[in-house]
Amino acid sequence: MAEHTASPPADITGTGDGGASTPESPAKSDRAVVRDALGVGVAVGLSGFASGVTSAGSGLSLLQTCALSLLVFTGASQFALVGAFAAGGNPLTAAAGAFFLGVRNAFYGLRLSQLLALPRAVRPFAAQWVIDETTAVSLAQPTRRGARIGFAVTGLTLYVLWNLTTLLGAMGADAIGDTDAWGLDAAGPAVFLALLAPMLRTTTERAVAGIAVVLGLGLLPLLPAGVPVLVAALAAPLVLCVEGYRSGRTGGGAGRTGEAGSNGQRHSAEAEKEDR
Incomplete structure (x- = not known):
């Protein structure tokens, strides 16, 4: 019974999509x-x-x-x-x-x-x-x-x-x-x-908020009023720079891996030709 229920309905409309229609959500x-x-x-x-x-x-x-x-x-x-x-x-x-x-x-x-x-x-x-x-x-x-x-x-x-x-x-x-x-x-x-x-839904947003709070509260007794909140704004470019650096390293590693794979394929092809 479960398998029958899970199977798509017969195409009775001639559209080729199993007759399933997706009604537009009402405004x-x-x-x-x-x-x-x-x-x-x-x-x-x-x-x-x-x-x-x-x-x-x-x-x-x-x-x-x-x-x-x-x-x-x-x-x-x-x-x-x-x-x-x-x-x-x-x-x-x-x-x-x-x-x-x-x-x-x-x-x-x-x-x-x-x-x-x-x-x-x-x-x-x-x-x-x-x-x-x-x-x-x-x-x-x-x-x-x-x-x-x-x-x-x-x-x-x-x-x-x-x-x-x-x-x-x-x-x-x-x-x-x-x-x-x-x-x-x-x-x-x-x-x-x-x-x-x-x-604050993503890890990046939470990281920016957390670092901003640490900077603002940490500098509150050291700097004049109003200045800590300006320094806390540096949390955003700091996190973005770190993320950019990490993604760059990950992309570079993937590129090197792909290059090594392609080189290996070329060597295998050459060796196969020599064997023939």
Whole structure:
């Protein structure tokens, strides 16, 4: 019975493929895309409260805190900048660290520009919403229409909620008091790690993350605030260089093995001719 079940069905369609047809996967409904996008936007947008509290607690004014969320609008860079200020770091090193963390959004934009194919007049405004969450939701959709809906709903929901909760957090910072006592100073790194962890799927990505953590934490007591995160960025080219060296050696060894094999075949052929 098992063998009969495992055998291919008879070809009754005349196509020569056993009559098996692979139906196309149905496109995701607009309602499902909106539901997923709202879930991501609301969940992440509420963490703006921690950003506002931490920013105000580090010495930024209410106007500066709100302007940071409105104009920068990338949580990791905001937390890095505020964290460096809170630690007494130099404004230039703090801004440099936030800038390098935000550079990843430019690479997201390269992919999303092809996927969304938005009109040129809309692209400068859409660029403000190119972040981790909008990219993840857009790439998860099977169609361009779904990707556009996911990008728009996630971006709008997250932008509005993030800035609103940032304002509320900054206004309530005085009532909360010392953010360190509440542990809110760890909210930024916690949110960033929660976003980063699911992306570390390969050995190379985990190696880069691990070395970056070691460099950042190891140099924290030795260098001014904001500088360790810049040095930690060297983890990526370091790992890539090591991988390139290893793959080069492996490829060279394979080439030498293939060359030796071909030489052996030639010698065997020559010996066979001599015997004849």
